[in-house]
Each structure stands twice: as C-alpha cells, then as structure tokens.
Amino acid sequence: MHISFLLHNGYAIGGTVRTTYNLARCLAEQHDVEVVSVFRTRERPVFDPGPGVRLRHLVDTRGMRAPTDIAPEHALPAQVFPRADGKYPMYSELTDRLIGEHLATTDADVVIGTRPGLNIHLARQTRRGPARLGQEHLTLATHSRRLKLVLRAAYPKLDALTTVTEADARDYRRLFRLPGVHVESVPNSVPEPDVSPSDGTSKWVVAAGRLAPAKRYDLLIRAFSQVVAERPDWRLRIYGGGREHDKLRALIDERKLYNHVFLMGPTHPIEPEWAKGSIGAVTSSLESFGMTIVEAMRCGLPVVATDCPHGPAEIIRSGVDGTLVPTGNENAVASALLTLINDDELRRRMGRAALADAARFDPAHVGARYESLMQELTGRTGRGLHRTRGSLLSGAYAVKDALRNTAHGALQSGRTA
Template sequence: MGARRVKITFLIHNVYGIGGTIRTTLNLAAALADRHEVTIVSMLRQRARPRFAVDPRVRIVPLVDLREGSADTADPLLGRPAEVFPAAEKRYRQYSRLTDRRAEEYLRACDADVIIGTRPGVNVYLARFGPPGALRIAQEHLTHDTHSRKLLGSLARHYRALDAVVTTTEADAAVYRAKMRLPGVRVLAVPNGVPDPGLPPADLSAKVVAAAGRLVRGKRFDLLIEAFEEVAAKQPDWSLRIYGAGAEKERLQQSIDGRGLAGQVRLMGTRSPIEPEFAQASIVVSASEAESFGMTLVEAMRCGVPVVSTDCPLGPAEIIRHGVDGLLVPVGDREALTAALLELITDEPARRRMGEAARAAARRFDPAPVARSYDDLFAELAGSRRSRAWQRGLGSARGRLGSVRGRLGSVRGRLGRVLRGAGR
C-alpha cells in the first residue's frame, strides 16, 4: 500500500483553531499529499477559514458548523450530550449527539484506504464507526499517563479494534506497550514533522530569550519568570518574550509587575507562525512539567536557536542532546533553569556552537521522512492484516478464558465460605 497512491483521511477535533496537533496534522497532510489523496475531517468548525495555512492539495471537510446562523446551531441534537464520545475525554463538553451522528454517518460511508484519528475521543469514533476495509490508525498527541484511569479503560476497549497506535516519542510507545494490552495492534513512535521555516539562521546576537506555548499552569511560565528575575539582575540588558494565550495570562502579568520586570519580561500574545519570532531570539526556553513531544523546541532548533528545556516526560530528551544542541534541566528546578540560561547568555561561543548543531539536528524532523515512515507503516499494516487478526482473536480468547477463570475462582470462594459456615 505504501508504494501506490491511496486515499488518506485525518480526523481532527477542530482544524480551524490554533494548536500543536493542528500544525503537525497539516504538516503531515501536506507531505503525504505529494503521493496521495488527502482529506482532513474537522469534527467542529467555528470560523470561515483555518488559522493556519492549508496545502491546496488537501481537502477540508467540517462535520458540525458552530458559526452563528448556521443550520447546525439550531439542530436539537447539538444541545444533547454526546453518548459515543467518551465522557472522560477533556473535550467532552464540546461534543454532542450531533457530533456523534455526523461522525458515524461520515465514517460508515468513508471510502478512504487509511483513516488516522488525532485525539483519544476522535479515535473512539474511528474504532466504533470506521469501515473495516480501511486501515485505522490512532495518533496520540498527548501521552498515556496524562489520561485519567477512566479514559484509559475506555481507550483500552476501543483501541483493540484498530490497526495501529502511533505516539510521538519512543518513551510513550513503551508505556502503551507495557500498560495497555492490544493484541494485533501495532504500537510505535513516529515524531511530528516540522518543516524548514525558510528563514536564514538566527544570528544569535540579540539579547533576547523567547518562550512559547499555552499560558496554562503545566507550562510553568511562572517558574520561568521567577528564574528570569535572577537572570535580569545579573544580565540587565537581556529580555524575555513569552508568546501565547491562556487562562494564566493575568496571573503571569501580576508576577511580572510584582517583581519589577515589566521592562524586561513581556507577554507578547500569540504569533503564527512562531518561527520568525524565534529567529529574533538567541535562546528559546521551556519550563514545562510535561510534554508529549515539544514542537516549540524543534521549531526553535530549525531556526538555529539553542534551547533550554526541563527534562520532562516525555519529549525533550528525545529532541535535545544535552550540551550539544541545547541544555536539559530538572523539572521544577528554578536554580538549574537560571544557571542554564546564564550559561548560554555568558558563553557566546557555546551558544553559537549549539545553535549550529541544533539547526543540523532538527533536519531529522523534516515532514518528508516522517511521511515516508507513515508510508512504510501503511504497507506493513496492509501486509500483516491476517496475522494481526489471528493475534487479536487469540488475545480475545485468552481474555474470555481469564474472565471465566475469574468467575470460577469467585464461585469457589463463595462455595468455600458456605461449606465452612455449614461445618460450624
């Protein structure tokens, strides 16, 4: 299948918004469109056009139109809670019986050779309604251990019907293999593709540190601001620019003002694309508690900018080679974060050396080889259908046998208690 032209459909939450999953899906779709017919199905639509550029060869199909005045907003099913989309999924409140119905109608009639879901709840739609003749692949842009126990129970039941689960890091793939029993389902890691921004490499002379991401607690911009307070005291001509939007904006601004850093730390709002902003910096930093991949790190490296990141689960250690193209520091360690920033600020030759190494290393995330990895996966899955179906059947039989043994053990236990009671 990988060598011939096929029809590929991506299922995404909302291609009209802003986010890492949207960017990576569009990057991969464009790379696959060199050889295949590609469609992106967006569960929701809230604006006329996507915020990110879409390759003209890629078709966009929205399922539920939430724009004011659309016919869908008057559909009574829109006000009824979803029954198929898992309630434990973080986006559950944005789904409805209308979303359930549209997803089912689309998937049951879909003639794609390959269908790829891009978030847990959407992957459940794929498992429930995807045509059995298509290869059904679940991408995990989050991580196994960030899902609740309830959601993982739902995913374990539904993912068994799929052909593959693809994570963004080897570490997360290993967790899925160890913790989620999926006989006949290929579990593997394929990194996100990040295209060359087409910019000259940063000259690394600007006295600017940049960071980007959603302004939420898990990204630990509060810790970054604390760390930069000491940096600013020792290097008053350096500044920190934070790009993004989110619920923590007001609290972060209060921290900046309270520390007297208003002249050196600025909340810049969102920028798309972000690479031109990174190219104007000399260091890019991430203080996150957890990352499923680390898109901003790769985007910075593609601009020839060295990165400082917490060594958080699961992505940064698979992107950054400590001391070669960036620096890794322990999660939550303000002093280590401060020291790493000061190291790159004060050692210009090291900064330039790491920036050059970062630009070279980031080429491994080109969308073209990532797309070829998917082509190889399609061919492998198509060729192993029969053997994987046998593995799935064997696994199901073992599961039923284990269930029977469990019930027998329960009966024996009750019978033993009855006999012991009768002998008293």
C-alpha cells in the same frame, strides 16, 4: 493511497492541528489526502492545510448561540464520543451520527484519528476495509483513569497506534493489552522555516506556548530575575495567550521585570519571532512532545528545557544542541541560561548544532515513516494502494541522505566559522 484524517477542529489554533496539516501536506504530494474536521468555527482555517489537501467539515458552528441553532440532535449528549475526553461537552448525538456516517461510507484506505475520543469512533464505527490508525498527541500518563478504561477496551480494535515519543509508546505496550496492534512512536514534524536562522547575536531569550500552569512560565520568570541581576542587558519574550496571563503579569510587576520580561500575546507565524532570539526556553512540568523545542531549534536556537516527561530528552542532546535541567529547579534554569548568555561562542556553536539536528523532524522524513507504516497496514487488511504520483517511501533513503548531508554541512560550517 487515499488517506483520511479525522480532526476535532481544523479551523482552530493548536498543536494537533498544526502537526496534522504538516503531515497531510507532505503526504498529499504523493497521495489522495483529506482532513475531515468535526467542527468548523470560522470562515478560514488559521493554519494552511496545503494545496493538495481537501478540508471539509461535519458541523458548522459559526454563528451558533445554542446547540439547537444547528439541529435538535446537537442538544442531546453523545453516546459514542467518551465522556472522559475533555472535549466531550462539544459532542452530541448529532456528531455521533455524522462521524459514524462518514466512517461507514468512506472509501479511504487509511483512516486516522487525532485524539482519544475520535480514536474511539474509529474503533467502533469504521466500516470493514480501511486500516484504522489512532494517533495519541497527549500521553497515557495524563489521561484520567476513566479514559484509560475506555481506551483499554477500544484500542485493541485499531490496526495501529502512534505516539509522539518512544517513552509513551513503551507505556502503551506495557500497560495495555493490544494484540495485533502496531504501536509505534513517530514524532511530530516541523517544516523548515521560511526565515533565515538566528545568528546568535541578539540579546533575547524566547519562549512560546499556551499560558497554562503546566508550562511553568512563573518558574521561567523567577529564573530570569536571576539572569537580569547578572546580565541586565538581556531580555525575555513570551509568546502565547491563556488563563495565566494576569498571574504572570503580576509576577513580572512584583519582580520589577517590566523592562526585561514581555508577554507578547499569541503570534502566527511564530518562526520570525524565534529567529529574532538567541536562546529558546521551555520550563514545562510536562510535555507530550515539545513542538516549541523543535521550532526553536529549526530557527537555530539552542534550547534550555526542563527534563520533564516525555518529550524534551528525546529531542535535545544536552550539552550539544541545547541544555536539559531538572524539572521545577529555578536555579538550574537560571544557571543554564547564564552559561549560554555569557559564552558567545558556545551559544552560537550549540545553535548551529540545533539547526542541523532538528532536520530529522522535517515532514519529508516523518511522512516517509508514516507511509511505511500505512503500507504495512493496508497490506495486512488487504486493501489496494490507490497510488498517485509516486512514492514517498521510495524517496525515504534520499531524504535521509539529504538530511544527513545537511546536518554534516551545517556542523562543518560551524567548526570553521
């Protein structure tokens, strides 16, 4: 099968880029896979798409000082890419034309869009033949009313729409009229890290992500001041960059936590830093999925997370492999952290459970679900399957068995440790 992803910027740092490459790399083991990046902003991509994935771009913005440095068309506003998509200022008549030419001439069996504006291009410009699969990495609830109106008109032209949580899939089924469109939730995938998992003995709490208001690191810092009052031997590392940095730095100083809370800046790869900790923390007011939760769990950390829409409750089994607390509740965050800090055996047991349970997000498992969906779509549109080296789907049950055995073995070792 020839699978073509359409991505905003495959050379940047971002959750959508990372999860797209995780999926593409897995599918490329059996299929012909390309990633078409609308923009190229640096010489090499930050994340490795994988040896079997072809990466190409449509617009090279390296060294650009003004849109006309590329082409006069790039100074004119886009007409296809919707104004309501937050990336609209970067798009133009040039991107409209180049994306349209790509979609009108592609020989792919399946074309996959990775953000709302690109899904609009898929719906309106893909030639007859390829199956059109739109991915939503955000949530319907966070889209503006204006964007919802545009999507409501365009999404019925897709063959399938995937969301990263079942809660979001239910919203699309309930609020949009999508006759004939397969709406399915498929979580983001996170590969097994190339580091030894945490043994739960270090005295570090770890958090990671953009320093943005929705991540509520201010809440985490205030909660950690309560932790320090009882357990001054524990510390917190926060990885990531963003516009909240100075505000958070001031809060750390105000609370006199400069010896206990550390803003570490962006770090890649992040897995070794998770593995140095014993507890993960996510205090967001909103998560479209919760990649950092899964990343921490895959490194053997139980995660204390706010039970915000939409993702955490679909990832964490509270009291088993992590803890869910009410959103915005500083005292609840502090109490949950202290419960794990003060009980070594509980912390290590939940860490082992987190490691086992997170195996269900392995790319092989998620890739098998996508392949099953794409086989259905290509059968529906009448396209042949240009197979290469076998089938992920044929191995899906073996993958499930392996994951089940891994989880069982890890839990058993946890009981006997």
